[in-house]
Amino acid sequence: MKRPSPLATFVAVFQGNLPRLLQLRGWVLAALPLVIVVGGLLVSILLRLNGTPMGAEAPWALFRLGLAPVMVPIMALVAAPAGIREDLEQRVLPFLLVRPIPVWVLPLARGAGWFLWGGVWLGLAALGLGGLGLPVLMPFLALLLAYWAELAFLSLLGLVFRRGTLWGVLALFLWDPLVRFLPGRLQWFTFIHHLEALAGPPSSGQVRGLLEQAPMTTSILASALVLLVFGGICWALAGWKLQVTSIGLSGGEGEG
Amino acid sequence: MSLLSLDRASLRYGDILGLSPTSFSLPLGGGITGLLGPNGAGKSSLIQLLCGLLPPSGGEVRVFGEAPYRNPAILGRIGLVPEGDRFPTGLRGDRWLRMMGRLSGLEGQALETALGATLDLVGMTDRAHLPFSAMSKGMRQRIRLAQGLLHGSDLLVLDEPFNGLDPEGRLELMETLRGLAGQGRHILVSSHILGEVAQLTDRILLLLRGRLLAEGSVTEIRALLDRHPVELRVHSEDPRAVARWAVEEAGLAGLRMEAGAVVLSVGSPRAFLPRFQDAVARGAFPFTALSPLDLDLDAVFHYLVQDHA
Numbered sequence: 073m074k075r076p077s078p079l080a081t082f083v084a085v086f087q088g089n090l091p092r093l094l095q096l097r098g099w100v101l102a103a104l105p106l107v108i109v110v111g112g113l114l115v116s117i118l119l120r121l122n123g124t125p126m127g128a129e130a131p132w133a134l135f136r137l138g139l140a141p142v143m144v145p146i147m148a149l150v151a152a153p154a155g156i157r158e159d160l161e162q163r164v165l166p167f168l169l170v171r172p173i174p175v176w177v178l179p180l181a182r183g184a185g186w187f188l189w190g191g192v193w194l195g196l197a198a199l200g201l202g203g204l205g206l207p208v209l210m211p212f213l214a215l216l217l218a219y220w221a222e223l224a225f226l227s228l229l230g231l232v233f234r235r236g237t238l239w240g241v242l243a244l245f246l247w248d249p250l251v252r253f254l255p256g257r258l259q260w261f262t263f264i265h266h267l268e269a270l271a272g273p274p275s276s277g278q279v280r281g282l283l284e285q286a287p288m289t290t291s292i293l294a295s296a297l298v299l300l301v302f303g304g305i306c307w308a309l310a311g312w313k314l315q316v317t318s319i320g321l322s323g324g325e326g327e328g
Numbered sequence: 329m330s331l332l333s334l335d336r337a338s339l340r341y342g343d344i345l346g347l348s349p350t351s352f353s354l355p356l357g358g359g360i361t362g363l364l365g366p367n368g369a370g371k372s373s374l375i376q377l378l379c380g381l382l383p384p385s386g387g388e389v390r391v392f393g394e395a396p397y398r399n400p401a402i403l404g405r406i407g408l409v410p411e412g413d414r415f416p417t418g419l420r421g422d423r424w425l426r427m428m429g430r431l432s433g434l435e436g437q438a439l440e441t442a443l444g445a446t447l448d449l450v451g452m453t454d455r456a457h458l459p460f461s462a463m464s465k466g467m468r469q470r471i472r473l474a475q476g477l478l479h480g481s482d483l484l485v486l487d488e489p490f491n492g493l494d495p496e497g498r499l500e501l502m503e504t505l506r507g508l509a510g511q512g513r514h515i516l517v518s519s520h521i522l523g524e525v526a527q528l529t530d531r532i533l534l535l536l537r538g539r540l541l542a543e544g545s546v547t548e549i550r551a552l553l554d555r556h557p558v559e560l561r562v563h564s565e566d567p568r569a570v571a572r573w574a575v576e577e578a579g580l581a582g583l584r585m586e587a588g589a590v591v592l593s594v595g596s597p598r599a600f601l602p603r604f605q606d607a608v609a610r611g612a613f614p615f616t617a618l619s620p621l622d623l624d625l626d627a628v629f630h631y632l633v634q635d636h637a
Binding site: 073074075076080081083084085087088089091092094095159162163164166167168169170171172173175318319320321 | 341376383397400403412416431432434479487
């Protein structure tokens with residue numbers, strides 16, 4: 073028997089775990105972006121019935137205050153523990169580690185399904201906001217790349233720290249919003265800055281957060297590359313971490 | 329080349345010693361070897377070293393002549409059935425097995441053929457399509473056994489495989505393992521229950537507190553335990569006559585009377601038994617039956633633990 077290649081390993085693990093997306097966690101993930109959109113649509117309908125149509129800023133507010141800074145991080149927090157971390161916690165990782173495979177492929181292979189599944193629902197959410205008047209393509213690309221980077225980052229944290237989710241919450245809900253209020257280039261080190269740079273800078277009429285500093289301007293291409301490459305680096309580091317860590321039957325690390 | 333060999337191999341978990349420096353080797357040739365010891369003896373540590381999950385903290389581990397840790401050439405020849413009712417939630421048994429087969433290098437028709445044969449072997453052909461959550465513990469154990477066999481592993485390692493199985497399941501698993509051993513596969517079975525291993529094999533490794541206490545057959549190991557005379561129960565219509573004869577014999581370490589029998593403690597059964605047979609032949613005492621009391625695995629294990637306490 074030949075040794076499975078990295079691609080064959082990726083495909084086998086990705087395909088093999090696809091049904092796991094359809095567990096409760098997968099539907100929670102699906103519901104998260106739709107909550108914002110469905111809520112927005114309901115409000116829009118109610119306002120129309122009341123004779124006061126929704127303003128042009130409303131879809132941007134749903135995007136900039138709901139979907140981008142809250143729902144995408146929560147989606148990453150829901151999905152990341154269901155990747156390679158789930159195999160660790162359910163103690164089924166040893167079944168994979170005793171196979172003649174390149175172990176470094178596993179984090180990405182386990183995370184890829186969750187990325188695609190989340191991407192599908194973010195796409196539907198972007199279409200929904202498009203129905204309210206928001207451009208579809210760039211906001212979708214922004215959400216997708218931010219989800220890619222945050223999912224990779226949290227998957228890496230889950231392999232590095234026992235309480236990876238806690239560190240993830242701190243990073244996404246403390247660091248990102250806090251640094252966003254600080255002036256200068258620090259904003260460049262937040263997910264939300266690049267997400268918004270990709271989605272399009274707010275015009276004077278668009279809703280901005282209280283206390284928010286004037287945003288730095290980063291080109292769309294630069295922000296797209298930052299999120300894409302940052303996610304790639306996180307997946308690579310997660311693969312490296314798994315490759316160099318000896319994991320025993322209990323799921324814990326052995327000194328070796 | 330041996331099946332597996334350890335040369336002063338040890339394993340530490342931080343400050344905790346999982347396995348003291350240990351050396352032994354097992355020859356090629358198939359069959360079942362029992363890995364025996366109480367909980368915490370170091371069985372799982374040894375298994376993790378042999379299956380390449382953990383590298384040794386010191387010394388050397390070789391399986392089929394090579395170090396197994398992250399070694400694809402060796403990992404492809406090993407099947408591991410870990411301890412515990414562990415399974416991936418949200419998957420069906422057959423889908424999971426297909427993934428495991430692909431990760432072992434099987435594909436296409438070869439995978440389907442191997443899957444069919446393995447499911448047949450473990451008796452799960454009709455039930456492998458069920459989700460793990462809908463299976464009984466015994467069914468899940470069969471699926472785990474199947475993933476260890478699917479790729480035609482030369483060495484199958486099972487860690488406490490009988491835990492959680494009902495008596496019928498245990499007997500079926502034992503039959504399966506005997507059948508596999510009969511096909512020339514090497515099987516290493518760990519257990520803390522002596523009777524289970526005793527039913528499967530006479531070839532054992534005994535571990536206690538991270539140390540290998542003994543290896544060999546029960547008889548060989550028992551022979552090493554010179555400090556503990558062998559107890560022989562002699563059933564007779566006149567046990568006192570047997571006792572009178574025995575106290576005259578050299579090598580008797582002790583005796584005790586029971587109803588209808590006398591239990592003789594002898595230092596060397598090999599020297600004592602021919603003289604006993606002569607006496608029976610001469611009609612020195614009435615004789616019904618003779619049975620050794622402490623030549624079995626339980627007694628050997630008990631003595632070894634006692635000696636190392």
